[in-house]
Amino acid sequence: MWEYVGNEFSFIASFEGHENEVKSVAWNSAGTLLATCSRDKSVWIWEVLPGHEFECVSVLNGHTQDVKMVLWHPSLDILVSTSYDNTIKIWTEEGDGDDWHCAQTLGPPGSGHTSTVWAASFNATGDCMVTCSDDLTLNIWDSSADLSSANDDDSAKWKHLATISGYHDRTIYSVNWSSLNDLIASGAGDDCIRIFSKSQDGDQEGSQSYELVQKHEKAHTADVNCVQWHPKNPRLLASAGDDGIVKIWEVVGDLPHV
Structure with a gap:
């Protein structure tokens, strides 16, 4: 849990233009x-x-x-x-x-x-x-x-x-490609987080395939609205859901490298 230490946001600017x-x-x-x-x-x-x-x-x-x-x-x-x-x-x-x-x-x-x-x-x-x-x-x-x-x-x-395709059962709301390796995380309306990696199988020239490497059922008790990889630690993933909770996940196992 975060502890409040007295710091505040200081409002410095606002601008309008959008109609909605x-x-x-x-x-x-x-x-x-x-x-x-x-x-x-x-x-x-x-x-x-x-x-x-x-x-x-x-x-x-x-x-x-x-x-x-x-x-x-x-x-x-x-x-x-x-x-x-x-x-x-x-x-x-x-x-x-x-x-x-x-x-x-x-x-x-x-x-x-x-x-x-x-x-x-x-x-x-x-x-x-x-x-x-x-x-x-x-x-x-x-x-x-x-x-x-x-x-x-x-x-x-x-x-x-x-x-x-063929992995998600409901709307995919969020996707994030790790800047440290070849892992892609997705968050969806089926309350699940999935992680994909580039397939090691040979493909025809000019094409590429990706495979599901990890899946976490019921990662949240409602829609997973956002997933985001840590910018420095390739194993840490944050997620946010309609259940009002933010979760931090650690990927276990070997990781591919770019």
Whole structure:
């Protein structure tokens, strides 16, 4: 149990603009930009200015339904958003200005999700991404190209690499890719936490498969809303549930390494 020692949060700034519930916020790796998203279907990008000021530099209106999550690439100013419209959008800055645009939409038709996309997570290097959905699947996406030079060239865009399916019984609300190894954790509406790893079996060139390596039934007594790997200890995983409880888990056994 945490002990209160008298420290307090100091309120320093607020800003408005969204017309409905704000569902997610995310800082870029440099801490110079803040992204927000809302049920109003929009994504806003705010620039951090001196004196705790924030200036909106772009309003992105590409989604047609609620936007559930925003996530920055671990090292580049590339923004990912996931939505109730079943898509993942990749946003990049145009030239040297403050104009942002949708560089790519990942979704149906094709190999995308067929229902609400709740969350996304990058691997340590940022060249792979996993997304989770109401369609009971996890999708793995890959970009082997140099994303820092991403443009309209298809070689610089994300491609579907694998689908993890047949393991979840209800909506997958959260997914997190460990930055220390190749483990992917998921939390779902079936109250279960699952851990996946890249399969060691040989695959055809250009494809990849993932296997379930651990599963914890009734990890919470209600929906598992969030899972998050520890940034320094590869064996520790935190989870949060509708049961009002936060739990810390330790993975036992051999761990794969990147």
